[in-house]
Amino acid sequence: xxxxxxxxxxxxxxxxxxxxxxxxxxxxxxxPGTEGTLKSAAxxxxxxxxxxxxxxxxxxxxxxxxxxxxHDSRGISLxxxxxxxxxxxxxxxxxxxxxxxxxxxxxxxxxxxxxxxEFVGLKQNLRVGGRLNPISPPTIPHQIFMRENCLACHSGPxxxxxxxxxxxxxxxxxxxxxxxxxxxxxxxxxxxxxxxSDSTQTEPD
Numbered sequence: 165x166x167x168x169x170x171x172x173x174x175x176x177x178x179x180x181x182x183x184x185x186x187x188x189x190x191x192x193x194x195x196p197g198t199e200g201t202l203k204s205a206a207x208x209x210x211x212x213x214x215x216x217x218x219x220x221x222x223x224x225x226x227x228x229x230x231x232x233x234x235h236d237s238r239g240i241s242l243x244x245x246x247x248x249x250x251x252x253x254x255x256x257x258x259x260x261x262x263x264x265x266x267x268x269x270x271x272x273x274x275x276x277x278x279x280x281x282e283f284v285g286l287k288q289n290l291r292v293g294g295r296l297n298p299i300s301p302p303t304i305p306h307q308i309f310m311r312e313n314c315l316a317c318h319s320g321p322x323x324x325x326x327x328x329x330x331x332x333x334x335x336x337x338x339x340x341x342x343x344x345x346x347x348x349x350x351x352x353x354x355x356x357x358x359x360x361s362d363s364t365q366t367e368p369d
Contacts, residue, residue, distance in 0.1 A: 171262060174187065178189075183282070186270045191204065191205055191208045191361075192204060192205065192246065193205045193240075195247055195321040196325070198241075198321065198322075200242050200330020201246070201247060201321065202246045202247070203246055203247040203249075203321060203322055204223070204246070205306075206324045206326075208289075210288045213288055214285050214288050215286050215287070215288075216285065216286040216287060217286075217306075217307070218285065219268040219269050219270040220269065220270045220271065221269065221270055221271065222266075222269050223272070224251075225271070226271060228311075228367075229312035230306050231237075231251075231265040231266075231269075231342075232251065232254075234248035235248055235249060235250065235251040236251065236254070237250055237251065237254045238250050239251075239316070239320060239321070239322050241321065247321045247322050248324060249316065249317075249322035250313065250315070250316035250320060251313065251316060252287075252310065252311045252312065252313045252314075252316035253310050253311075253312070253313065254313050255313050256309070256312055274306060291305050292305065292327075293305045293341070294344075301340040301341050302341065303341065303342055303343065303344050304338075304341050304342065304343040304344065305344065308338075308343050314337040314338075314341075314346060315329075315332055315335070315337075318332070318337075319332035320332075328344075333362070
């Protein structure tokens with residue numbers, strides 16, 4: 165059951181974001197397996213970052229509540245509003261988890277540039293991890309710091325379909341998926357038979 169603060173938050177969010185959604189049709193997609201639960205489209209979410217790796221801006225007005233009231237370790241669905249994504253930072257050490265959100269995330273109050281400059285950020289690269297062989301688990305193609313909660317992006321209603329995991333019940337992700345920390349190629353004869361010229365298996369796209 166919602167606390168009074170959370171109930172008030174839901175009411176304010178419903179009014180603000182539902183109005184926004186009506187005015188900006190086509191920017192929402194339905195959460196798979198639900199009836200009428202909406203979330204922002206992946207392209208819309210990518211627009212909230214100035215460059216690849218930048219913290220996204222906050223797309224809604226200030227509801228006067230802690231961010232973690234909705235953006236907890238799993239996220240919540242707000243009726244008439246959409247789905248509040250989970251926070252990937254709840255397991256971040258030495259960074260206060262989710263309690264200093266606005267140190268990095270800011271509200272967008274204007275479309276004007278804050279300061280003119282020649283800086284051009286890299287566009288968000290929605291790349292996939294590489295594989296040592298066709299049956300290996302893919303590597304992690306991004307930095308892990310501040311993204312320790314893998315399931316925040318790879319599972320649940322807020323996850324993009326392209327990167328949704330088929331095994332969210334396996335909670336020790338890094339037992340199989342490794343971050344790429346060096347540039348040199350890792351060489352191994354393991355699985356050579358699977359990638360040889362006589363193999364019928366091919367590298368996934």
